[in-house]
Amino acid sequence: MFGYYFELALRRLQRNKALTALMVLAIALGIGTSMTTLTVLHVLSSDPLPGRSGSLYYPQLDARDDSGTMPGKEPPEQHTLIDGLNLLHAKRADRQALMTGGSVPVQPDAATIDPFYVEARYTTADFFAMFGAPLRYGHGWDAADDEAKAHDVVISSELNERLFGGANSVGRTLRVADTLFRVVGVLGDWAPSPHFYDLNTGSYGYAEQVFIPLQAALDLHLQHEGSNECWGNGTGGVGRIYPSPTCVWLQFWVQLDTPAKAADYREFLIHYSEQQKALGRFVKAPNVRLRNLMQWLAYQQVVPDDVRLQTGLAFGFLLVCLVNTVGLMLAKFLRGAGELGVRRALGASKQALFTQLLVESSVVGLVGGVGGLLLALLGLWMVRHRPSDYASLAHLDTTMLLTTFLVAVGASLLAGLLPAWRACQIPPALQLKSN
Amino acid sequence: MEFRPILSTLRRHKTTSWLLILEIALTCAIVCNAVFMVGHRLQHMHMTSGIDEHALVLIQLAEIAPTPDIYARAREDLAVLRQLPGVQAVALTNFLPMEGRESNSGLKLDPAQRERTLSAASYFGEDLPQTMGARLVAGRDLAPDEFVNADVVVKELANGGTKGLPAVTVITQALADRLWPGQNPLGKTIYVTDRLGVRVVGVLADLARGNAYNDATAHYSMILPVFMGAGKDWSYVIRTRPQDRETVLGAAVAALKKADPERVATRQRTYDELREKFFSNDRAMAGILVGVIVALLTVTALGIVGLASFWVAQRRRTIGVRRALGATRGDILRYFQTENFLLATFGIVLGMALAYGINVFLMTHYELPRLPGIYLPVGALALWVIGQLSVLGPALRAAAVPPVVATRSV
Numbered sequence: 001m002f003g004y005y006f007e008l009a010l011r012r013l014q015r016n017k018a019l020t021a022l023m024v025l026a027i028a029l030g031i032g033t034s035m036t037t038l039t040v041l042h043v044l045s046s047d048p049l050p051g052r053s054g055s056l057y058y059p060q061l062d063a064r065d066d067s068g069t070m071p072g073k074e075p076p077e078q079h080t081l082i083d084g085l086n087l088l089h090a091k092r093a094d095r096q097a098l099m100t101g102g103s104v105p106v107q108p109d110a111a112t113i114d115p116f117y118v119e120a121r122y123t124t125a126d127f128f129a130m131f132g133a134p135l136r137y138g139h140g141w142d143a144a145d146d147e148a149k150a151h152d153v154v155i156s157s158e159l160n161e162r163l164f165g166g167a168n169s170v171g172r173t174l175r176v177a178d179t180l181f182r183v184v185g186v187l188g189d190w191a192p193s194p195h196f197y198d199l200n201t202g203s204y205g206y207a208e209q210v211f212i213p214l215q216a217a218l219d220l221h222l223q224h225e226g227s228n229e230c231w232g233n234g235t236g237g238v239g240r241i242y243p244s245p246t247c248v249w250l251q252f253w254v255q256l257d258t259p260a261k262a263a264d265y266r267e268f269l270i271h272y273s274e275q276q277k278a279l280g281r282f283v284k285a286p287n288v289r290l291r292n293l294m295q296w297l298a299y300q301q302v303v304p305d306d307v308r309l310q311t312g313l314a315f316g317f318l319l320v321c322l323v324n325t326v327g328l329m330l331a332k333f334l335r336g337a338g339e340l341g342v343r344r345a346l347g348a349s350k351q352a353l354f355t356q357l358l359v360e361s362s363v364v365g366l367v368g369g370v371g372g373l374l375l376a377l378l379g380l381w382m383v384r385h386r387p388s389d390y391a392s393l394a395h396l397d398t399t400m401l402l403t404t405f406l407v408a409v410g411a412s413l414l415a416g417l418l419p420a421w422r423a424c425q426i427p428p429a430l431q432l433k434s435n
Numbered sequence: 436m437e438f439r440p441i442l443s444t445l446r447r448h449k450t451t452s453w454l455l456i457l458e459i460a461l462t463c464a465i466v467c468n469a470v471f472m473v474g475h476r477l478q479h480m481h482m483t484s485g486i487d488e489h490a491l492v493l494i495q496l497a498e499i500a501p502t503p504d505i506y507a508r509a510r511e512d513l514a515v516l517r518q519l520p521g522v523q524a525v526a527l528t529n530f531l532p533m534e535g536r537e538s539n540s541g542l543k544l545d546p547a548q549r550e551r552t553l554s555a556a557s558y559f560g561e562d563l564p565q566t567m568g569a570r571l572v573a574g575r576d577l578a579p580d581e582f583v584n585a586d587v588v589v590k591e592l593a594n595g596g597t598k599g600l601p602a603v604t605v606i607t608q609a610l611a612d613r614l615w616p617g618q619n620p621l622g623k624t625i626y627v628t629d630r631l632g633v634r635v636v637g638v639l640a641d642l643a644r645g646n647a648y649n650d651a652t653a654h655y656s657m658i659l660p661v662f663m664g665a666g667k668d669w670s671y672v673i674r675t676r677p678q679d680r681e682t683v684l685g686a687a688v689a690a691l692k693k694a695d696p697e698r699v700a701t702r703q704r705t706y707d708e709l710r711e712k713f714f715s716n717d718r719a720m721a722g723i724l725v726g727v728i729v730a731l732l733t734v735t736a737l738g739i740v741g742l743a744s745f746w747v748a749q750r751r752r753t754i755g756v757r758r759a760l761g762a763t764r765g766d767i768l769r770y771f772q773t774e775n776f777l778l779a780t781f782g783i784v785l786g787m788a789l790a791y792g793i794n795v796f797l798m799t800h801y802e803l804p805r806l807p808g809i810y811l812p813v814g815a816l817a818l819w820v821i822g823q824l825s826v827l828g829p830a831l832r833a834a835a836v837p838p839v840v841a842t843r844s845v
Contacts, residue, residue, distance in 0.1 A: 019741055026734050033730075103667070105499045105699070115499045117667075117701055178500040221501075223667060233592040233628045236538065238585040238663065240501065244593055305801050306720050309472075313727050316465045320458055320731055324738040327454035331745040334451070387715055422450055 002359070009360035012336070019332065020364065023325045027368025027411060030321030032375025034314040035404045039376065040383055041311045042400055043393045044204065044303045048192035052132050053293035055094075057254050057262060059087065059269055062287035063246075063276070064231045075287050076229055077300075078200075078248035081218075082281075088124060092268045093254035094261065095130040098214055099123035100250045101201050101226040106210070107175040108163055118159060118209035119201070119225075122217035128154070128185070130255045131197070136160075138170035138185035141213055149219045154185040154211040176210065177222055187211075193393055194302045196293060198251050200226040203302045204390035218242070224249065266290045318411070325368075325415045329361055333423035340423060350424050357420035358413075365412015373404050441774050448746070452778060455742055459782025459818055462735045464789035467814035468797065469724045469731075471806050476721040480714045482653060484532040485607070485641025487568025489677040490523075491706035492684045493531065496691060497667035498698045505664030506584050508695065512665065515694045516673060521683045524674040526566035529559045529663055530645040531670060531706065532656075533713040537645025540657075544614065546629040553652070555610055556644030557627075559585065559661040564605065564639060566674050574621045574637035577605055581660040588631075588661055597630050601660045605637035609654035625657070633659065647713075667701065680705050732817070736825040743771065743829035754833055755840030764834040771830035772823060779822035783815045790814065 013020045047053050061083055062075035079087070084098040102120040127133070128140035137160075141152045153174055160169055174181045191207035212222070221240040226249060228236045234246035243249045256262045266288065273286035291299055333340075340353055376396065383394040396404075445452045502508050509527050516525040530537050538559070541551030563569070564576050587599050604625060611620035624632045639656075647653035663669050671691070675683040688700050747754075754767055794806040 019744075022737050022741055026737075029730060029734070033727075103497075105497060107499060115699060117497050117699060225668075233595070233630060235589045235592055238589055238666070241586060241589050244589070304716075306716060309797075309801060310720075310723060313465070313469065313724070316461065317727055317731060317734075320461045320465070321734055323454055323458040323461065324734055327451055327458060327738060328741045328745075330451050330454065331742050334448075335745050335749055386719060388719070418450075 005356045005359040006363070008356060009363045012360060013363065016332065019328060023328055023364050023415075024368045024371060026321040026324050027365060027408075027415065028371030028375055030318035031369055031372025031404070031408055031411060032379055034311070034318040035372060035376035035400070035407065036379030036383065037307070037311040037314040038403070039380060039396055039400045040390070040394050041303065041307055043395070043397075044194070044307055044390055045297075047294060048194055048196045048297075049132060049293065055255055055257050056130070056293040057093075057256055057265070057290050058293070058296045059252060059254060059265070060289040060291075061087075061269060061273060061282075062284055063248070063282055065246075065283045075289055076248045078227075078229070079250045079252050080245060080248050081242070081250060082245060083276075084250040084252050086272070087252055087254075090268070090272070093265060094257050095126040095255040096253065097124045097127040097130055098250055098252050099127065099197065100214070100224060101198050101208075102212075102217065102223050103225050104176050104210060104212075104222055106159070106163075107178070109175070113163075119206070120210045120212060120217075120222065121198075121208040122212050122214040122222065122224075124214050126255075127211065130253065131192070133190045134188035135185045136188040137168045138183070140185055140211075146213050146215055149216040150213055151179060151181045151216055152184045152213060153181040154187060155183060156187050156207065156209045157189060158207075159209040160186045174210075176212070177220065179220055181212070193390075194297060196297060196302075197253055198226060199300050199302060202389055205392060206389070262290060262292075322411055322415055325364070326418055329364070329415060330419035330422055333357055333419045334426075337423065337426055341426075354420050354424045357423055358416050361416025361420060362412050365408065365415055369405070369408020369412060372408055373401075376404060438773070438777065441770065441777060445774070445777070451742065455739070455778050456782045456785065458735055458738055459779055459822070460785035460789055462731050463783050463786025463814050463818050464793055466728055466731055466817065467786070467790040467810050468793050468806065469728050470813065471794075471810045472803070473721050473724045473728075475803070476717045476724070479650060480717050480721070482533075482643060482647060482650065483641055484643045484647075484710070485569050485639065485654070486532060486706075487674070488706050488710060490568060490674050490680075491566075492673045492675065492680050492687070493702070493704055493706060493709065494671045494673070494684070494687055494691065494700060495667065495669070495702035496665070496671075496698045497701045498665070500697050502665055502695075502697075505666060506662065508665040509663070511694060512671065512691055515690050516671060516687055519683065519686050519690055521675050521679040522673055522687070523676075524562060524566040526560050526562045526672045527663060527665075527669055528563055528567075528672055529669050530556075531567075531672070531709060532643035532645065533647050533710050534645045534670075535713055536668075539644070539646075540627045542614070542657075543626040543629075544624075546626045546632065548626075553613065553655060555606075555655040555657050556646070558642070558656060558658040559663050560658070561660075561662060563658055563672075564637075564642075566672050567642075568674065569642045570640040571605075572608060572638050572640045573619075574605070574635070576637055577603060577658060577660045582662045583660060585661050585663050592628065592631065595630075600631050601633055603636045604633040604657050604659055605639060606635055606657040607639045607642050607654050609641070610657060611635070611638055613655065627659070633657075670702075732821055735818075736821050739775065739822055739825035740828060743775065743826045744832075747771070747829045747833040750833070751836055751840055754836045755838055755842075758836065758838035759841040767836070768830050768834040771826055771833055775822045775826040775830075776819065779819050783818055786814070786818070787811050 060075040063080050063083055088096055088098045100122055102122055103117055104120045105115050105117050107115045124146050125141055125143045136157060140154055145152055169183045169186060172183050174183055194203040195201055195206045224242060228243045228247045228249035230236055230247040232246045234244035237243040256265055269288040270286045273282055273288060276282040380394045384391050513525050516522055537556045539554050540557045541554050543552055561582055564571055581603055583599055583601050591598055591600055620635045620638055623635050626632045641654055642656045643653050644656050673687055684703055688703050797803045
């Protein structure tokens with residue numbers, strides 16, 4: 001029976017080629033655009049560290065004075081050096097890392113390679129273990145190296161490829177900003193996106209090439225990059241002078257394995273703020289936050305507004321395309337009412353007619369859906385060739401492939417149900433009479 | 436033309452009519468908002484920078500080994516650049532209008548004030564107005580002897596002193612109008628911190644900020660007499676004739692590297708390239724919006740054509756009867772045109788309400804301004820015209836139905 005309906009559907013659709021093409025094209029365009037934008041949205045708002053993000057938290061303190069702030073306002077998004085080091089040394093979390101961004105000149109030994117600048121991260125020992133950064137060779141440094149201001153460096157696999165031809169370079173030396181560093185580790189492929197731990201560098205498509213112990217970097221006055229916010233008589237620093245003590249410019253992340261530990265840590269932050277207020281460093285009442293990774297990304301509104309807007313626009317377009325197809329399908333079914341009447345009169349049940357019409361509309365929907373999938377692939381290819389910083393991320397994964405398929409089937413059923421139902425409502429006698 | 440027969444016919448095709456009305460309404464609502472957003476983006480993209488954009492090239496250099504004296508280095512670099520043929524003026528600045536980054540300061544009119552009045556972009560650098568081509572409308576430019584090296588300012592503020600801090604500033608007209616509406620800003624004092632007060636000595640017609648994202652605050656800028664010294668993030672700005680830009684850029688990079696080989700040029704570009712990059716997202720978004728508008732109108736037009744074709748085919752006999760009873764071709768044509776006009780009007784009325792609703796949603800979620808009333812009639816007109824044009828083909832076919840059809844059986 002189903003095969004017969006299918007054949008019937010194809011025959012009826014062929015009778016009106018232009019119209020069928022129009023309906024298929026409308027559905028394909030609608031699904032293509034909405035899946036392209038939804039995929040971009042999905043990729044941009046995805047979890048950069050699946051499995052780990054739940055236990056990673058970003059504590060915030062409010063060290064600012066009264067000037068320029070209003071009560072109840074959110075605390076600053078970064079930390080002063082003093083508070084960062086205090087929290088780091090308190091070791092109240094399972095793991096913790098203090099960090100900031102930078103950029104450094106690398107001077108290769110080989111005379112054939114000119115010196116070049118790379119993005120750097122100045123951080124502390126727990127960074128690699130806490131974020132689950134895989135090391136291809138060697139290992140990170142430890143807390144003692146941090147305090148000793150050790151000239152250790154972990155390099156990215158890309159830099160290792162460029163400088164050492166991809167060999168195990170652990171133990172080799174690297175001249176950075178006129179200082180000799182010892183390579184202790186080489187990262188595997190690791191570039192979390194969004195660049196959650198420091199969004200000041202740009203949220204997407206950013207990856208550091210060298211990781212240097214924070215204290216060593218500060219000691220050497222390596223170039224700092226990122227944003228800073230100051231109050232009082234603080235200044236953002238210039239040249240080799242870092243931002244003032246009344247400026248926030250470092251990020252601090254902690255790993256807290258259980259909700260109870262998170263609650264304890266929040267208490268600790270409040271206690272710390274009170275203590276600092278007693279010492280006269282803080283002037284405001286404790287104003288702390290402890291957001292986990294995904295909450296932090298949501299708070300920072302890391303997904304560009306334009307991407308959300310495009311998704312909304314595309315679904316609006318899909319809706320218009322669907323309404324358009326429903327209208328055309330309905331007109332088509334009603335126009336063919338005479339034929340349906342004949343079938344009814346010959347004994348076909350209402351349900352059989354309904355099924356037949358639904359098969360017909362589903363064929364249109366499915367062909368449109370497949371077309372939409374192809375258009376989505378084309379759309380994503382176009383997004384990848386746009387100059388935005390997230391361009392390279394726009395790929396269809398299995399979740400989105402499945403979603404596309406479901407949307408296509410859903411859309412086709414939606415487009416078919418109403419016309420099929422409506423066309424079956426007319427009594428057979430009337431259907432025969434028309435025309 | 437009478438509406439009554441048309442309405443009674445439409446009542447017999449209620450579902451289909453409603454679907455068409457819904458499609459027109461949705462299209463109208465989305466198109467109104469999309470056209471408005473395109474206008475908004477285009478307006479943003481045409482923001483003035485206040486400088487002579489086509490005459491500027493920019494170079495950023497980064498040291499390989501730490502530079503012993505960044506101030507001497509920068510002075511020598513500037514002297515080297517001035518010697519080059521084709522160079523009209525040079526300056527060193529911490530950022531440029533629309534660079535996408537900036538230094539800014541919270542300004543107060545009274546040091547005892549608790550909260551900042553506003554935040555303004557702070558340019559640091561000598562000869563900036565003259566080199567960039569920002570027009571001075573009142574007062575004077577900052578004098579060379581008023582400039583202070585950046586590290587002096589940092590140290591003095593950190594030590595809690597006031598010795599050797601900058602004392603004067605040049606601000607934009609927009610900032611002056613915002614701080615002292617209707618008053619002469621010359622001689623007035625702005626507090627950058629409670630100890631750093633600067634007197635306004637000059638007013639610029641315009642100088643956009645580095646983070647010129649918000650149209651309302653994009654022109655709040657000031658120049659402070661601070662000399663940055665050589666640094667990776669600062670730009671050498673060179674003014675030349677537009678046709679000499681490429682040549683001068685190449686020669687300047689070569690001359691700077693020769694003056695101190697221990698560095699790499701991390702960026703060299705024209706100001707036009709910088710501006711192009713700053714607005715690239717807006718340009719892309721405007722393009723996408725235009726694409727969606729065209730696609731929506733096309734789909735809706737094709738939908739109208741398809742539906743009208745069906746109705747014409749379905750009513751061939753009726754049309755024949757009307758023709759036989761004396762209706763002219765014009766009558767039949769007008770009938771279908773009027774029918775579409777009625778449907779479009781219903782759709783447009785519904786669409787207006789929907790457009791307003793979408794705008795309210797966008798205003799609360801995307802900081803978009805209120806949709807000006809003018810966009811509604813424009814959207815309505817677009818849909819009426821498209822409806823009439825789309826239905827013309829099927830209507831002409833209907834008008835061509837000969838009266839003899841009435842006498843034929845199916």
